[in-house]
Amino acid sequence: MIKIAAFLLLVTAxxxxxxxxxxxxxxxxxxxxxxxxTQCHGPDNSVVDNTYKTYGCGPCEKNKDNTTVAGCAECTxxxxxxxxxxxxxxxxxxLYPTKTEINCTGTAVHCHGPxxxxxxDNNVTRAGGCGPCPNATDSDCLTCNKEKCNSAFVMxxxxxxxxxxxxxxx
Numbered sequence: 001m002i003k004i005a006a007f008l009l010l011v012t013a014x015x016x017x018x019x020x021x022x023x024x025x026x027x028x029x030x031x032x033x034x035x036x037x038t039q040c041h042g043p044d045n046s047v048v049d050n051t052y053k054t055y056g057c058g059p060c061e062k063n064k065d066n067t068t069v070a071g072c073a074e075c076t077x078x079x080x081x082x083x084x085x086x087x088x089x090x091x092x093x094x095l096y097p098t099k100t101e102i103n104c105t106g107t108a109v110h111c112h113g114p115x116x117x118x119x120x121d122n123n124v125t126r127a128g129g130c131g132p133c134p135n136a137t138d139s140d141c142l143t144c145n146k147e148k149c150n151s152a153f154v155m156x157x158x159x160x161x162x163x164x165x166x167x168x169x170x
Contacts, residue, residue: 021078023057030079033057042081044073048089048105055081090147096126099151104130112143113150 022030023040033040034057042055052071054061060072068074075081085107092111094102104111113128118140120126125140128150133141144150 021057024055024079024081024083025057026055027083031057039074039076040079040081041072041074042083043086044071045084045087047071048087050086053086055083092130093128093148093151095128095150096123101148102129106131109145109147110143111146111148111150112141115140115142 018035020032020035021037021040022032024042025031037057039059040055040057041060043050043052050071052069054072059074060068063069073081087105087107088109090104090106090109090111091101092104093113094100095113110132111128111130112133114120114125118125120140122140124134125138132143135141142150
């Protein structure tokens, strides 16, 4: 009889579990999920240029063929789908030793290059590239926020020199 009572008590405890979790639903918003929901979902931020943007309660949505929607990631536990800025791809220029277009990734578009009047010999500063300047307080480096925006940093002083030379030769 004690075994039956213990069994019934255990079954009642399992059935009566009305616990809920919260999941992120937008950048600054969470929601309480339904009873017995144990998973959250959101974009897989390891995927560059991921088109899946939805956050919410429960597992990822399924396609008609019962596969998980591309770009969605599932996790288990409260608030496990923490918002992260998406990773995007963009292009910048590597300026030294020759100007070449390079592929970049990040959570925002940032390119850097030498400041207008830079005439030093630091190859890292001369090269420029993806992301903001390595040292934010470096006055020899400029950061810009548009794709392929770091080509003008070098072209403006070079154009000035060429125009001065052309004027002097006449």
